[in-house]
Amino acid sequence: MQKxxxxxAVINRLPRYYRYLGDLLEKDVVRISSKELSEKMNVTAxxxxxxxxxxxxxxxxxxxxxxxxxxxxxxxxxxxxxxxxLIIIGAGNLGQALANYVDFERRGFFIKGIFDVNxxxxxxxxxxxxIRLIDELEEFLKVNQVDIAALTLPKAKAPKVASxxxxxxxxxxxxxxxxxxxxxENVIVENVHLAESLMKLSYKLSEQQYPSDK
Amino acid sequence: MQKxxxxxAVINRLPRYYRYLGDLLEKDVVRISSKELSEKMNVTAxxxxxxxxxxxxxxxxxxxxxxxxxxxxxxxxxxxxxxxxLIIIGAGNLGQALANYVDFERRGFFIKGIFDVNxxxxxxxxxxxxIRLIDELEEFLKVNQVDIAALTLPKAKAPKVASxxxxxxxxxxxxxxxxxxxxxENVIVENVHLAESLMKLSYKLSEQQYPSDK
Numbered sequence: 001m002q003k004x005x006x007x008x009a010v011i012n013r014l015p016r017y018y019r020y021l022g023d024l025l026e027k028d029v030v031r032i033s034s035k036e037l038s039e040k041m042n043v044t045a046x047x048x049x050x051x052x053x054x055x056x057x058x059x060x061x062x063x064x065x066x067x068x069x070x071x072x073x074x075x076x077x078x079x080x081x082x083x084x085x086l087i088i089i090g091a092g093n094l095g096q097a098l099a100n101y102v103d104f105e106r107r108g109f110f111i112k113g114i115f116d117v118n119x120x121x122x123x124x125x126x127x128x129x130x131i132r133l134i135d136e137l138e139e140f141l142k143v144n145q146v147d148i149a150a151l152t153l154p155k156a157k158a159p160k161v162a163s164x165x166x167x168x169x170x171x172x173x174x175x176x177x178x179x180x181x182x183x184x185e186n187v188i189v190e191n192v193h194l195a196e197s198l199m200k201l202s203y204k205l206s207e208q209q210y211p212s213d214k
Numbered sequence: 215m216q217k218x219x220x221x222x223a224v225i226n227r228l229p230r231y232y233r234y235l236g237d238l239l240e241k242d243v244v245r246i247s248s249k250e251l252s253e254k255m256n257v258t259a260x261x262x263x264x265x266x267x268x269x270x271x272x273x274x275x276x277x278x279x280x281x282x283x284x285x286x287x288x289x290x291x292x293x294x295x296x297x298x299x300l301i302i303i304g305a306g307n308l309g310q311a312l313a314n315y316v317d318f319e320r321r322g323f324f325i326k327g328i329f330d331v332n333x334x335x336x337x338x339x340x341x342x343x344x345i346r347l348i349d350e351l352e353e354f355l356k357v358n359q360v361d362i363a364a365l366t367l368p369k370a371k372a373p374k375v376a377s378x379x380x381x382x383x384x385x386x387x388x389x390x391x392x393x394x395x396x397x398x399e400n401v402i403v404e405n406v407h408l409a410e411s412l413m414k415l416s417y418k419l420s421e422q423q424y425p426s427d428k
Contacts, residue, residue: 011417015410078413079420093311100307103409172419190415195317196229199292201404203225205386206293
């Protein structure tokens with residue numbers, strides 16, 4: 001399967017299209033015009049058409065989009081037509097929240113292991129997945145094919161663990177530690193920096209309270 | 215206090231500057247050149263200078279930046295020189311993870327209450343903050359001044375709760391529910407859509423495995 005190069009801005013919008021189309025599917029909506037979709041999503045209809053034209057369009061003049069077809073095709077573009085094995089490093093509240101989020105499985109992300117440094121957590125299990133000691137990680141990765149590691153670790157521990165993971169063959173890191181990871185080029189890092197998101201909110205709040213003089 | 219209008223792209227980068235400068239402060243670094251900072255952050259030195267020039271510069275020719283001063287000033291721009299009272303709606307793992315994250319307090323975000331629909335959780339407490347029934351929310355907001363509500367609710371419940379919160383005077387919503395909230399204009403919503411972040415990772419992984427033919 002060959003893919004066309006798509007701009008980052010379009011990629012950033014695709015998961016949102018996918019989510020909206022999934023919601024429509026749940027409501028048994030069969031088709032939708034770009035105008036209706038644009039009103040729901042608060043994006044212009046021309047933006048939607050442009051974005052989807054990157055992948056050949058999918059729409060038909062006078063019909064609009066077939067919801068199920070478009071959902072499936074965007075899913076394929078997002079790589080959701082395959083399965084990913086995922087492990088979680090850090091079995092604190094955030095790691096447990098991720099482990100408990102069944103929606104990930106619906107989208108093809110299967111949690112295969114949860115690891116922690118704390119021996120007290122070892123043997124506990126979350127939705128049938130046992131928490132293991134982080135010392136077992138290397139051995140585990142020799143026996144199990146794992147694509148993605150979610151890191152819910154303190155920032156001091158994350159860089160070392162991430163570089164070990166890269167060495168042991170992990171290709172994707174979903175990083176929740178409040179630090180940037182500098183890894184070899186072919187490992188993909190997607191960051192979720194919660195504190196930074198909260199700061200953006202406080203910026204906007206303080207902007208509203210002390211508005212610009214422009 | 216009057217603020218200049220700053221572009222969204224700059225705002226998106228400010229929390230990262232703030233984090234890096236905070237890390238330098240912890241290491242007792244007193245000053246840094248834009249070149250050194252740019253190498254650490256993997257941004258060009260000219261980008262850093264441009265970004266900071268939006269706020270009057272802060273740097274001195276031949277000296278670079280004073281780390282503590284720059285950290286403080288960026289903190290002010292981000293609205294971190296004041297305190298925010300925060301409540302968490304949804305006391306599941308994710309809500310608990312947020313409640314346990316002490317770093318928020320260091321930055322001026324104080325958790326004042328945690329609410330859930332589940333009566334079984336009522337009376338439990340997280341770091342001294344009691345979990346209350348969501349039915350008490352309106353009354354609570356009459357008595358307590360709250361700036362921000364973090365929503366860690368299922369998507370079906372989030373829109374109604376969010377519109378209630380707006381009605382009861384909440385100005386900022388930190389939304390973790392996988393749905394967009396359509397609220398009155400003066401309520402600020404900052405979304406953390408975890409599933410969408412994971413989809414971006416899967417897109418990049420599948421792009422790498424089936425690379426572009428361009």
